[in-house]
Amino acid sequence: MPRSLPHRLLAEYLGSLLLAALVIGSGIAAQRLSPGDVGLQLLENAAATAVGLYALILVFSPVSGGHFNPAVSLTDAVFGGLPWRDVPAYALAQVLGCVTGAVLANVMFEAAPISISTTERATAAHAVSEIVATVGLLLVIFSLVRSGRAALAPAAVGAYIGAAYFFTSSTSFANPAITLGRVFSDTFAGIAPSSAPVYVLAQLVAVAVAVPLLRLLHPAPTAAPVTEGQVR
Amino acid sequence: MPRSLPHRLLAEYLGSLLLAALVIGSGIAAQRLSPGDVGLQLLENAAATAVGLYALILVFSPVSGGHFNPAVSLTDAVFGGLPWRDVPAYALAQVLGCVTGAVLANVMFEAAPISISTTERATAAHAVSEIVATVGLLLVIFSLVRSGRAALAPAAVGAYIGAAYFFTSSTSFANPAITLGRVFSDTFAGIAPSSAPVYVLAQLVAVAVAVPLLRLLHPAPTAAPVTEGQVR
Amino acid sequence: MPRSLPHRLLAEYLGSLLLAALVIGSGIAAQRLSPGDVGLQLLENAAATAVGLYALILVFSPVSGGHFNPAVSLTDAVFGGLPWRDVPAYALAQVLGCVTGAVLANVMFEAAPISISTTERATAAHAVSEIVATVGLLLVIFSLVRSGRAALAPAAVGAYIGAAYFFTSSTSFANPAITLGRVFSDTFAGIAPSSAPVYVLAQLVAVAVAVPLLRLLHPAPTAAPVTEGQVR
């Protein structure tokens, strides 16, 4: 049965909170415990994110869709999934969740609860990377949704994001909410406030690229789509 | 068909034994073989735990539920799964299994069969981490159970725990029985007796946090839940 | 419903593009971030490739089969899947996609858009490795297809390729299109133009070895095969 908006917003908030704690917390652990090799730090961060994201989407997808990402909610609205009027509330819940999760990660690792990141990341190559990373993410999610295989999304999204941490130079934020959340932790996974707008803009450009591609690849969505999170 | 209590206790004992051997044994191997990088040790320990836990839950879940964890058994009782009168016996079997598994790990690696850990771990940040880690674990398990997807629990729990080793500062024990078992091995995964009560208390607090959250997120459990461990 | 050839070629082109960006991009990241240990570089490259390939096959298989590999398309034609007349167009789309993906990887990592690899790889041991790697890949894909389990191919192919990066000395290119694409990036995953023909030849020899083996192992394909990419 469909869930009320407050229930769904709670799920998006909690899921986004745990996602940010996962991404930032594992980044802090990796940076502290493997000081000698940045690649190893990223491997630890990517592996934790991939498997943790799989579990988080499984938990929250039956309630709210398990987006944790305004770019996903926006694309879902374009394709007639999420009602347009719910998009702003979803985005707000996702951003608030990611900021709270950043604070929680800082607290769990005995850092200052809030510290503004000083990691500058805004380059043209990173912007290209964020477009590629986010287009890929949207292709993964909505190819599955539009072909009646949404129940595979938790595993596919976790796997894709784990790969994208390595195959893009931006380490694939691919999510405006997590981008904003990462501003609040001056650690491995952080991003300086001055760089965040470039990332968010690239992620929104990706929505504009992915939507027509998805319409071309999957013109006729499967009649009775498996709802996201349903048992396979 | 439902299994007799002695059969179920045997399964919980054996599963907890193998879980402790897995967690502590892979910790010893990691510490000995990768002496130069603690992050790499934790990666080896986390990867082995994640995939091994998946296999162990698959093995024992059709018999006893495959809990290996008093916090899980307690929450299952709250939600009307495990009968309340079985909880103490489950917890006892789990603790005895984890202690036996610690001894087995020590023996497999030619350490003294029993050595009391001297690793102090009790800090406020670790207590917060254990609450977060255990709440997350309970959300994963019982979101799946309450939405008719219990057959996905073995993969989801393995994945979640692998992530939680990295995204919490406590390395996510998330289980009172394994916490007590780890006291008996003065190695990578060990915990000093003076620190164990803080961990156990945090894990029990997590039950009190997770139960109302789960009721809010999944108010009406699916009518015909797939029993844990059933074929998908 | 069956898709038009242009749709299918678009899917093969895009999938091959993303595959090359994945393989080459994660190789560049690994080489730059883990300069001290080539094994760790290969682990990062293999892990990203394995999980990313799983996601990419899931995305494109319902449209075009998700081959991204002329050796796979050729074998599919031999077994009566892909029409013979479509094989050249598939191969062309795959090669063009992989070359474009190499350029994209270079751009994402701020390297020259095109650089010709200088990594010589042509040895007898590497040729043997490529035959073994490609025979293994074809056994995985077409054993599943011929036994009605094509829906498992995305996970199985990702897993197999991740392993083959390590168990062969050639690091398992196993794909003529990606071999040609890798010529255009003088980075970790590159291959010198003088070495590429040996690799491609070995991969085609593998088709000749794998086809009779598959006929022997699975003489009677399952009557109603699950089409690749269908929901399990």
Next chain:
Amino acid sequence: MPRSLPHRLLAEYLGSLLLAALVIGSGIAAQRLSPGDVGLQLLENAAATAVGLYALILVFSPVSGGHFNPAVSLTDAVFGGLPWRDVPAYALAQVLGCVTGAVLANVMFEAAPISISTTERATAAHAVSEIVATVGLLLVIFSLVRSGRAALAPAAVGAYIGAAYFFTSSTSFANPAITLGRVFSDTFAGIAPSSAPVYVLAQLVAVAVAVPLLRLLHPAPTAAPVTEGQVR
């Protein structure tokens, strides 16, 4: 439909060959490419083995069961699966396959085609480890078979073996055929001929331990068991 014995023996031979090439080949690559950290070598070896084994069992299980392991074939016979008269032929095919695979691994890495390992591994702790590792493997496989979930065996066995490489001190050979094959490669994964009998004996002791445990845990096998390798 049931397959002829020669077909099944071919499958066991080929699967065992590829298994030994996988285990030994990835061990050689790991040792050469990560000379500075034995734990990292084992992580690379374990990760490749886990995911490769998953793919190999998927390929060959519909033909022969995908055992590649005399301890598994023996246990299958005890439980009424494999006919007793086929056990010696299965074991012979498995040993010959593993020896051939060791030679292939040596050739792929430009080592002498045959070299007898000089790695002494026979200690009491290793013998205990092999018993634990093999009991665990048999519990995983036959718990799934006896509860109608054999289709999950490829993933569960790969996962379990990946974990067991780390949580036992013997690195979990858990297979008499691969133990004998490893004698023929004086590399990372090798075992000296003088140590092999201790390992094989421990693995056979494990059969005697696992069978009554499995009878106790799963007294009544599911009426219509899913045949191993069948689509889930």
